[in-house]
Amino acid sequence: MPTSPELALFLDLVAIPGRSGKEGAVMKAIRERLLAAGAEPGCLGHDSAHKKIPHGGEIGNLILKLPGTVRGPRRMLSAHVDTVPICEGCQPKISGDRVVNTNPRSGLGGDDRAGAAVLLATAESILREQPPHSPLTFLWTVQEEVGLYGARHVSLAAIGKPRQAFNFDGGSPAKVVIGATGGYRMSIDIEGVASHAGNRPEEGVSAIAIAALAISDLVENGWHGLIKKGNKRGTANVGVIAGGDATNVVTDHVQLRAEARSHEANFRERIVSEIERAFTQAAKKVKNTNGQAGTVAFDGRLDYESFKLDVDDPAVTAARIAVLAERLKPELAIGNGGLDANWLNARGIPTVTIGCGQHDIHTISEWLDIEEFETACRIAHRLATVPAPVAV
Numbered sequence: 486m487p488t489s490p491e492l493a494l495f496l497d498l499v500a501i502p503g504r505s506g507k508e509g510a511v512m513k514a515i516r517e518r519l520l521a522a523g524a525e526p527g528c529l530g531h532d533s534a535h536k537k538i539p540h541g542g543e544i545g546n547l548i549l550k551l552p553g554t555v556r557g558p559r560r561m562l563s564a565h566v567d568t569v570p571i572c573e574g575c576q577p578k579i580s581g582d583r584v585v586n587t588n589p590r591s592g593l594g595g596d597d598r599a600g601a602a603v604l605l606a607t608a609e610s611i612l613r614e615q616p617p618h619s620p621l622t623f624l625w626t627v628q629e630e631v632g633l634y635g636a637r638h639v640s641l642a643a644i645g646k647p648r649q650a651f652n653f654d655g656g657s658p659a660k661v662v663i664g665a666t667g668g669y670r671m672s673i674d675i676e677g678v679a680s681h682a683g684n685r686p687e688e689g690v691s692a693i694a695i696a697a698l699a700i701s702d703l704v705e706n707g708w709h710g711l712i713k714k715g716n717k718r719g720t721a722n723v724g725v726i727a728g729g730d731a732t733n734v735v736t737d738h739v740q741l742r743a744e745a746r747s748h749e750a751n752f753r754e755r756i757v758s759e760i761e762r763a764f765t766q767a768a769k770k771v772k773n774t775n776g777q778a779g780t781v782a783f784d785g786r787l788d789y790e791s792f793k794l795d796v797d798d799p800a801v802t803a804a805r806i807a808v809l810a811e812r813l814k815p816e817l818a819i820g821n822g823g824l825d826a827n828w829l830n831a832r833g834i835p836t837v838t839i840g841c842g843q844h845d846i847h848t849i850s851e852w853l854d855i856e857e858f859e860t861a862c863r864i865a866h867r868l869a870t871v872p873a874p875v876a877v
């Protein structure tokens with residue numbers, strides 16, 4: 486079976502290294518192809534989103550903004566280009582109806598080079614064929630995997646304040662994500678008192694013991710893992726614990742990293758409060774013979790706010806029509822992970838997310854469904870070229 490131009494484009498993009506913060510090479514490849522397809526240099530450029538990210542980065546978001554040939558609200562197609570670290574070293578190969586990775590030590594990186602390829606294939610087609618379309622923006626974002634930073638800091642002026650947006654990222658193209666959870670991340674620093682664990686353990690205050698008591702409290706009281714309290718739902722996880730140098734020393738410092746998620750902001754705040762309560766109380770319980778106890782300090786931030794679009798929102802309606810045109814049944818879904826759509830919606834741009842064939846993401850077993858990917862390309866082309874209703 487001959488390889489389609491869209492699939493060949495994906496194979497090229499996915500082989501380029503580009504973990505979060507190191508997207509320069511893949512952005513260069515996308516930019517060069519857009520210019521070769523006829524993009525005017527004045528319509529194509531990067532913003533300075535990376536300069537607003539705490540840890541910096543090589544480059545900002547890439548934006549292609551096209552004037553419309555018909556009247557209608559501006560539409561935007563978006564996808565992130567960064568991959569998780571495990572995907573560096575990808576060696577893609579077509580295997581039957583899939584694209585797989587032949588490097589046993591890395592992941593494929595279809596999340597989200599598949600989305601980036603969907604956008605690029607659509608933009609190239611529009612630039613070369615000049616079909617009728619309303620005003621369009623194509624947005625390739627950076628650093629989605631480490632905090633949705635590209636979408637969080639994208640310049641609204643640079644993207645032209647679109648009225649509808651379609652984000653391509655993950656799963657079946659029939660899946661239309663119209664809502665997603667909100668996430669909060671925090672670091673927890675525990676200070677104890679060091680002592681010799683063999684000669685004078687009673688003089689120490691173990692930061693590890695404090696952490697253990699706090700985590701046990703959260704688990705026993707239903708505030709860790711999947712959380713169900715009445716009709717409220719959320720999740721919490723202590724994912725990182727670091728501390729200690731030797732077994733013969735009572736550890737005096739431990740740092741933990743945790744997260745809380747919920748579709749309801751108030752309940753997410755309750756989860757965070759319960760985490761803080763558990764660690765604060767645990768610190769008071771662990772004392773040495775001098776009566777000293779440990780201390781706890783918290784530092785956290787909102788990663789992304791939850792959102793849920795109405796089923797009759799124009800962006801949702803447009804996505805459903807495009808999916809139906811491919812003889813698929815649209816599956817309206819609410820996600821439990823963060824997406825660029827979280828921040829785009831928070832910044833006033835109604836955004837749905839559509840899958841483009843990625844499966845088993847963030848693992849060395851990741852693979853791309855070729856038929857689903859090519860269907861997503863057709864859906865994107867429909868969304869970009871079918872004239873939108875005239876704004877009133």
